[in-house]
Amino acid sequence: MPVTSATGKQRRKVRFASTSQIPAAKSSIGLNQPADSRLPSTTVSQDRPKQQSKMSETQVHPAIPALFKELPIIQDPLTTETTKLQEETVNKCLPYLKGIHSCQKGQLNRFGVPALNRDDHIAYLYDSLEDYPASFVALDASRPWMVYWALAGLTLLDEDTSQFRERPMQNPTGGFGGGHGQLSHCAPTYAAVLSLAMVGGEEAFQMIDRKTMWRWLGRLKQPDGGFRVSEGGEEDVRGAYCAMVILSLLNLPNTLPPDAEARKHGFETFTSGLSDYLSRCQTFEGGISGSPGSEAHGAYAFCALACLCILGKPEETISRCMDVPMLLSWLSARQYAPEGGFAGRTNKLVDGCYSFWVGGCWPLIQSAINGTQPATAPSQTLTGNLYSREGLTRYILACCQGKNGGLRDKPGKHPDSYHTCYTLTGLSTAQYHHYHTNASASSRGDYSSAFSWKFLPVTTSEDHGSDISVFDEKDRLTALHPLYVIPHQAAENMRIWCENARLEL
Numbered sequence: 001m002p003v004t005s006a007t008g009k010q011r012r013k014v015r016f017a018s019t020s021q022i023p024a025a026k027s028s029i030g031l032n033q034p035a036d037s038r039l040p041s042t043t044v045s046q047d048r049p050k051q052q053s054k055m056s057e058t059q060v061h062p063a064i065p066a067l068f069k070e071l072p073i074i075q076d077p078l079t080t081e082t083t084k085l086q087e088e089t090v091n092k093c094l095p096y097l098k099g100i101h102s103c104q105k106g107q108l109n110r111f112g113v114p115a116l117n118r119d120d121h122i123a124y125l126y127d128s129l130e131d132y133p134a135s136f137v138a139l140d141a142s143r144p145w146m147v148y149w150a151l152a153g154l155t156l157l158d159e160d161t162s163q164f165r166e167r168p169m170q171n172p173t174g175g176f177g178g179g180h181g182q183l184s185h186c187a188p189t190y191a192a193v194l195s196l197a198m199v200g201g202e203e204a205f206q207m208i209d210r211k212t213m214w215r216w217l218g219r220l221k222q223p224d225g226g227f228r229v230s231e232g233g234e235e236d237v238r239g240a241y242c243a244m245v246i247l248s249l250l251n252l253p254n255t256l257p258p259d260a261e262a263r264k265h266g267f268e269t270f271t272s273g274l275s276d277y278l279s280r281c282q283t284f285e286g287g288i289s290g291s292p293g294s295e296a297h298g299a300y301a302f303c304a305l306a307c308l309c310i311l312g313k314p315e316e317t318i319s320r321c322m323d324v325p326m327l328l329s330w331l332s333a334r335q336y337a338p339e340g341g342f343a344g345r346t347n348k349l350v351d352g353c354y355s356f357w358v359g360g361c362w363p364l365i366q367s368a369i370n371g372t373q374p375a376t377a378p379s380q381t382l383t384g385n386l387y388s389r390e391g392l393t394r395y396i397l398a399c400c401q402g403k404n405g406g407l408r409d410k411p412g413k414h415p416d417s418y419h420t421c422y423t424l425t426g427l428s429t430a431q432y433h434h435y436h437t438n439a440s441a442s443s444r445g446d447y448s449s450a451f452s453w454k455f456l457p458v459t460t461s462e463d464h465g466s467d468i469s470v471f472d473e474k475d476r477l478t479a480l481h482p483l484y485v486i487p488h489q490a491a492e493n494m495r496i497w498c499e500n501a502r503l504e505l
């Protein structure tokens with residue numbers, strides 16, 4: 001696929017995290033606990049390595065609350081590999097959270113939070129769209145994803161992406177593969193359709209053969225209500241979410257194609273048995289797994305909840321299919337202090353990409369609790385906060401920004417486009433109240449509920465009790481659609497174009 005680069009941007013050498021690993025020590029010198037310091041929390045602070053204890057507490061910005069700059073008060077006295085890793089991670093994050101790490105550049109704002117290095121991140125994402133040298137052939141399978149992550153990231157940073165005209169190629173059998181000649185798979189197809197929606201315009205929309213797409217998706221529908229990710233591939237909630245995103249954005253009929261295998265099992269539509277399937281993915285922990293019986297995971301939770309919100313109103317679909325109090329309990333436990341960011345699973349480390357996968361669940365749950373709002377005057381309950389927006393904002397801005405642009409999993413890791421896209425999406429989610437309304441941009445079809453989302457900016461003047469907005473207005477990002485993860489207008493334009501385009505089946 002030829003890549004059309006943006007013009008007028010300063011070019012830098014493209015850096016690839018996969019081949020240029022900087023030793024972890026370089027970015028975390030002196031911040032790790034010595035191997036023998038398995039000490040209870042009360043003594044850990046006195047036994048920190050030299051460099052850290054040299055940092056004067058007076059350097060730490062006074063507006064940073066103790067919650068985000070001190071070790072947790074309660075710690076498990078049982079030391080395991082997991083608790084050691086967790087402690088190491090906290091100690092790597094603390095200097096960044098305190099704003100005293102030498103890699104952090106620029107002034108802290110009045111809340112003691114670093115600014116978003118917009119220009120660096122914009123340059124990083126433009127670079128990621130450059131052609132790869134032949135040695136990066138391994139990345140070929142994720143080409144549609146690389147394009148999507150860059151376009152979504154640039155859109156969040158208010159860059160005009162309509163100039164990109166990279167055209168992914170649809171397979172004659174219906175879906176998109178990761179690269180030329182690769183098997184159709186729902187994940188690159190999702191990324192390709194979203195990228196075409198973001199680029200926008202008739203020429204982009206016409207690239208998609210909707211009829212073969214519909215027939216291909218029909219072959220992925222399974223007798224238990226779920227979807228496979230590819231023909232003969234595994235069945236999980238990614239398949240279901242991607243299929244519903246594609247069906248609804250392209251206004252494809254909910255009726256299964258005549259040759260769909262699932263018809264032999266009594267199903268007539270794509271949505272048949274789907275909400276029951278998703279319901280079976282909620283685990284004993286309260287979280288949501290990739291398939292019934294597996295471990296709860298943040299990314300699958302988002303896929304399942306967003307899928308339910310495409311099927312109907314969140315207060316009906318989520319409340320009917322999920323044990324909401326259990327889900328709230330599990331989701332809440334994904335946010336850590338002092339880090340402030342989210343982990344994807346129980347006993348795992350905080351990771352920037354879950355700022356979106358877990359962070360993106362909150363507006364959907366909040367909407368299930370609040371119910372449908374009038375489009376013009378949403379109720380005051382919208383200002384409620386089910387998670388710490390402050391903590392998430394602090395983690396992303398203090399711990400995830402790479403020194404030379406791009407965002408990362410956590411301190412000590414390299415930035416990449418995946419983490420850049422999803423930390424920025426998470427930051428954007430924290431900056432807005434998303435709510436479901438009774439006014440749809442799409443009047444026809446089975447999925448009009450998905451096009452009924454609106455948003456209001458979270459402002460610093462809001463009274464959140466102890467949780468405040470800690471970003472500067474110049475760090476505000478574009479709001480994305482909470483289900484499609486592209487701008488609202490891009491989703492609506494594609495949907496409306498497809499509603500008006502004739503589809504001969």
Ligand SMILES: [Zn+2]
Nearest residue numbers: 351352353409
């Ligand atoms: Zn990650």
